[in-house]
Amino acid sequence: MGFARPSVRLPSHTGSTWKRKGTESPSMMMMMMMTCECLSAQTPLHLAVITGQTEVVACLLAAGASPNAADRKGLNSLHLAVVSNYSECLRALVTLARQPVDLNAMNYEGK
Secondary structure (H helix, E strand, C coil): CCCCCCCCCCCCCCCCCCEECCEECHHHHHHHHHHCCCCCCCCHHHHHHHCCCHHHHHHHHHCCCCCCCCCCCCCCHHHHHHHCCCHHHHHHHHHHCCCCCCCCCCCCCCC
């Protein structure tokens, strides 16, 4: 199964959540989502991979998320896809990333 690069379209939102000084800024919301990290230093891309959400993985990659970003254990999104046995997520990570993917990256334990 091949993946087409998704066109990232954020919903038009008129509520105060995306409003700032009278202009909508969904791109700012997407940027905040991409840089937000939880306590284990996992990015939204990490979370999408470990939950097997291939379409979300594809959208985040299209928006510029880094598959090489490491969590607090040094695991990147590829490590998590392999460990979780999500081959579709792994395929998306390798084929849709907008930047070179480090296939030889090791975690902080050298694995």
